[in-house]
Amino acid sequence: MRSLSLLTLCCFSPLLFAADVPGSQDLPIVPRLADAQIVDYRPPVELERVYPLGSIRKISGQLRFDGQVSARGQTTSVTYELPPEHSATEAFTVAREALQKQGAELLFWCQARDCGESSLWANEVFGNSKLFGADEQQAYLLLRLAAPKDDTLVALYSITRGNRKAYLHVEQFEAATPLGELLPTSATLLRQLKDTGDLQLLRLKGAPDDNWLRLLSRGLNLDTTLRISISGPSAEAWRQALISQGVRAARMETGSLEGTGLHIELLR
Incomplete structure (x- = not known):
């Protein structure tokens, strides 16, 4: 009888056994939706980073977009897989609203095909193949935190893949030198x-x-x-x-x- 109960639990409650990738943690400035699981975590590392401020495309093998923010600094990223009851749009909105309540300014926001190709965002911008999905199911937002943390940027990218799995990627970038004036589109x-x-x-x-x-x-x-x-x-x-x-x-x-x-x- 006990074996049957354990078998039933394993078959119908897989979330009880789901776990974040080892060593991962949330970014304090962005809340996690209930039952979301960290499937990719990249601890702080100093990089030269480029964040697009426009729809992205590839021409003659080169990534092209209308504007960008580029700087060197520390980058930390977290990618969440969302449970079926939460959509990518919902997770994106919750994260955006939480950041805006902290005084963050929006620099660039695109949705669906206005962003360009999802494959380019996944592989070229974020270097994370888990984020490749349908172009019409994506959203991207770049924000600047309020002073005195105004040399910190946060990028949000949400996507729903063809298998209906939804993801939210959160990336925090702390510039090594002042970012200066940045204007939204x-x-x-x-x-x-x-x-x-x-x-x-x-x-x-x-x-x-x-x-x-x-x-x-x-x-x-x-x-x-x-x-x-x-x-x-x-x-x-x-x-x-x-x-x-x-x-x-x-x-x-x-x-x-x-x-x-x-x-x-x-x-x-």
């Missing part, structure tokens, strides 16, 4: 606005900045159906500046949200 600002409903740009405390003005106007004009509210100490100045950059006045209104920096809210 216009498409990333638009994706963040549409997905989360707002943009909290705490560094934009004064008069309109030319670089940010170009990024915001381009992002808003990628979807001319959106209407927004702009709040902050210089909200009206930003609204007028965006009008001068070709964003229709009828799409924007001045809001009343208090706080430092520029706050852009999507009007539903």
Whole structure:
């Protein structure tokens, strides 16, 4: 009778015997979903690292993308295999929201075929064949942590493979020298606005900045159906500046949200 019980347990409760790869551990800044298993762990090592800021493709044997962040520093990575009850999208969202609550800034965010080929992300960017799956089932995000840890980047990559197994890859990079100014892409600002409903740009405390003005106007004009509210100490100045950059006045209104920096809210 006891042997039958053990056989039943082995057949129907495999997660009870699942274990993380030896020596692995979570990154403290990103929570682990329940029952997720670490299937690949790479401890801190100093590397020259390149993170794409655009869709990737290969032309004449060379990896190509529109922009990048490149620096030398310490890299640590963790790859989770997710249990069937959690999707790759869910794990990606939980990780993103946790990092944003810590003040991390989004630099580049793509999903599905907008990212390029999954095989290139898996093998060329992250060097991990477990991350190769369907192009339409992937997402990538590069974030910069808030000061005083603003020389640290975090890359998230989620994928669902053809066998329906889902993975989340988390990579933390601590630059050896200051990263300097890093700006998000216009498409990333638009994706963040549409997905989360707002943009909290705490560094934009004064008069309109030319670089940010170009990024915001381009992002808003990628979807001319959106209407927004702009709040902050210089909200009206930003609204007028965006009008001068070709964003229709009828799409924007001045809001009343208090706080430092520029706050852009999507009007539903």
